[in-house]
Amino acid sequence: MKLNLCCQLLKTSLGRFSTISTRQISSNIVQKQNDIFNKEFKRQQNAVGRIEKINVTYKGLPEDAELIMNKNLSTPYNCAQHMSEMLCDRSVLALIDGVKLWDMHRPLESDCELQLLHFYDSDPYHSNRTFWRSCSIMLGSVLSNAFKDNVEVQLHSFPSPNVKSGSFVYDVQLSGVDNWKPTSAELRVLSAEMVKLAYEAVPFERLSISQDLAEALFEHNKYKLEQIPSIVQQSIDGKVIVYRIKDHIDISRGPMMSNTNHLGRCTIAAVSFRFFLSPPSCLLSSNATTCCHSLSIYIYVDYVIVSHS
């Protein structure tokens, strides 16, 4: 109850302050985005056509295996399902032919050698980075949903993951509030939203889409629209890669971890303001500290990053 009284901006305490019209607008946008995503997903599935088989050689615990899977349909997660529940639960990322990092829910394209990575490998560098990146995108999802409807949230982007910084970050623009200094209760609500998302155990869905479609997907977000052309330029095949968690869709080169339930405990520790020369707006960046699943200690690393550029 106390939490609810304290939070003036966040939805958790909302109820009576919400204006139905703005809420409908935001939910309409989400609905539209998801419709586009679903349609494109279905189109790509249908485009596979006649189903061909591929040989997947699995290397690792509990034992090496030979699997015959469906080309462009079966994912590393499906391979794990054939072998062991333990592999399904703990695998964060797949390694194809010993070099290529592959999402757990991305269809395999040809014969390959498969390894499944997790957080307790002897060198979990890639798993850690993936975890950090995925947490950033989850934070973006939480931030875009958590605020009341009189606050307009525009997601900007998140920096490349750096585990050593001790925090994962997402930059967002809040309009409708000036100089928001979140109370500890508000931070706690954000943290709770994050944990809720983790508990829901939602898979990260990956889709590679064309520039036009990406622009249609993010037409309401001016920052994302600005970023899309440069992303297309940088990519090899001229495609934009988008991820969906539940109903939140975001752009990222990936790879992402398989499921939100890899995130264990987490707290949003600080919110800092960044000032950019162009565009002349005030961006908010949220930092969170975290631990991955099945961790018994709780790390409080209270970093606040304020950069003026």
Added chain:
Amino acid sequence: MNQAEVTKLVSRLRIPILAKHRRLRNPEGPQGRVKKLRSIVTALLKYERIEVYHYDGDEARGYVERLISDAIRHGDTHKETMDMADFWIEEKNIVHKLFKVLVPRFQNTTVSYTRAYNAPIPHATPEKSDLSFHSVIELRGNPFPPLVQRAVDSRLHIQNVLLDEAKKEYRAQKYAEIAQDLESRANADSSAKSEELAQNNSQTPSETTTETETK
């Protein structure tokens, strides 16, 4: 007084031994106890890994350690050692194994010859309600797959990476504080010194004048 040092007479074992032997209950009395221990010693030397009641096993483990240790110390020509082996080992081909296989295996080791693990305690079921404390005892260097996993290097796990960075930051903060402290102290010292100097300078002429006056 003039007691011989026990460690020179008896090998020092590399496992903890109770000061007093356990009174293991047996329907046949003390003889039954020894019989039981002998069978465990023989089994351990024969199979190299056994699961037994914890107290029996722990008691027998000491005898196995002692046998191997003596065999390494005295070799197979020593009569007392041979008698001991003959007494504790029920199957005579295992005596050969002791001197021909186990002595070369353990000759240059610095740790104990056996290892003991606590066995898992099973749930009680109507069929099996005996939940005694079992342990698994094995000879080192046995051919079986290891019972416990080798510890994974956890330095690069995400929680340790984070903790390391936090430690680094904390240390840097402390060093900065110390440096600042020293600097402020040095500044205070130097300012105090200069004040003293200034005072001395102002005082010296008067002193000299007084001295001259006294002279």
